[in-house]
Amino acid sequence: MTDHPTHPPEKPALLTRIQQSIQRGPIRPPDDRSRMKMVMNSLILHIHPSKVSKPALKFTYTFGLGGLLILLGSILAVTGILLLFVYTPSPDAAYDSMIALQTEINFGNLIRNLHHWSGNLMVVVGVLHLLRVFYTAGFTRPREFNWVMGITLLLLIIAANFTGYLLPWDQLAYWAVTVGTSLFDYIPIIGEPLTRLLLGGPEVGTATLTNFYGLHIAVIPLAIFAIVSFHIWRVRKDTITVPREINQERDKGKVTTLPHLVSIEFVFALVWLALLITWAAFVNAPLEEAANPAHSPNPAKAAWYFMGFQELLLHFHPVFGAIIIPGLGLMVLILVPYLDQDMETTGIWFRSVLGRILAGLSFFLGVAGTFGFVWLNEYYLDFPGWLPFLPSSISNGWVPLAVILLILIGYYELLKAFGIKTCEARQAIFTLLLASFATLTFVGIFLRGEGMALILPWS
């Protein structure tokens, strides 16, 4: 014992002491100052700053898309871990696991449905999140690199979906992955060895299932977790862009994160969770008969998010359809924030009234033009037939690509000639390309029948 005079300290009750050893401050902080302190000191809440911009809380600015992605990722992690206890990753047993989920395991179907639909929804929401950031110029300095990380995350989400697609080992899984990986085969030089490494052999088999399983449950989720942490940390450091109407000053008002943001997030997550569970309870994830490597379905389609690329491949020489065009697209997408530095319009939807009109017009032109091109190409256009003296990489590659680039450049120059601002003209081109790719995906999914022939709904 020391010889300091001891005042008997006020000893809190045991339960209070245990609680305080976990959560140091009060559980319900009484004032703003202690609310901010709670956010700062909490591991989980600390992904947020202690105060946030008041106007940015407006739902119709972010639509909560980033938050929804986190929710979907969490649902996928939980349901995925549950599925691990049921699933056996071998060609002999994988399909049986699927049957067991449907017939034997309590809530087996619900968990699989939740996993399946959350995964697919994640691709859609990821794209919408990208579009939200694009159309409000949320990528402007200093947020450029966060845009690049966002694109990396979107690619990883697609990779997670694609590797998961194979695991049920039914006809759908087997042939969608066969067709999907065959798209990579067309990449010059590295395509073939890359596909072989991924498949663990020349075609989809036992080794492919093992590889995809490892990627799906360990490599990709860990990569997503790491990059998402960096992504959110950057959002916290750089702060979110502040929304405003045209010709309006930025509202600099701030509110404490707790409770204003956290309560919105909680309600939003709960509503989405309810929606997803309801959906998963009634709509079953598809399952066809067990995979049969000897029998290809007609038509054989890749996973839906690759149908835009499969559709491109129907129209262009493989090197163009699988590499040059998607590669150019990805490069432009990554460079977007480095090209565009108009800080004045940050936070305004589509930048201006004119920007809104042009984006709408470009979207319409993109849809109509692409659909027209697909239709013409099905029945009338025949570059290789008209230019038989040229190799198909020129007649069905360089020639149509040049035509398309000329149309794009012409459109851009036309807009500039009318005095449209650079950032709005670029936005118009982006919208045109987006509409075009969306149309290709739509045509691939819904309008392609046997032998990939074009089936028009009215014929």
Added chain:
Amino acid sequence: MSENKLLRKDFMNIVWGAAGLLAITELSLVGLSFLSPRTAEGEFGGVFKLGHYDQYPAGSVTLVEAGRFYLVRLPEGGLLAVYRRCTHLGCAVPYDLSVGKFVCPCHGSEFTMDGDVLNEPASRPLDLFTLSVNEVGEIEVDTSSPVERDQASPNHIVYI
């Protein structure tokens, strides 16, 4: 004296940097070769022994299911091991006996008996596997790696 020290420091930095790079390269190579595909005899990816060539009459196409290839005996007697995988997007191509050609059910590519393209969208002939015939006339097909070809050529055909 101090200059010498600086040089020594720079030199050591380079050496350690190079050692780090070397370690990363070596470990990457170890990882890659760890992941490289394995194959076994009699399984797809291994070597198939198909017996004497006499069993396969001229003008016949025989599916070797486990090896995922067709043993093609051309009308003039030449032999080919044609991989079943369509060169367009990887579907399994069945041989249509009634018309005497390979017709892909997925996207409509068609190939002749020796694998040459009759109809797009496939842009190159069906791949081959290396086929050899030993002194006693027994056929061996190695399915470890498909042989890609830009055009069908008589050089690919094995004559006895």
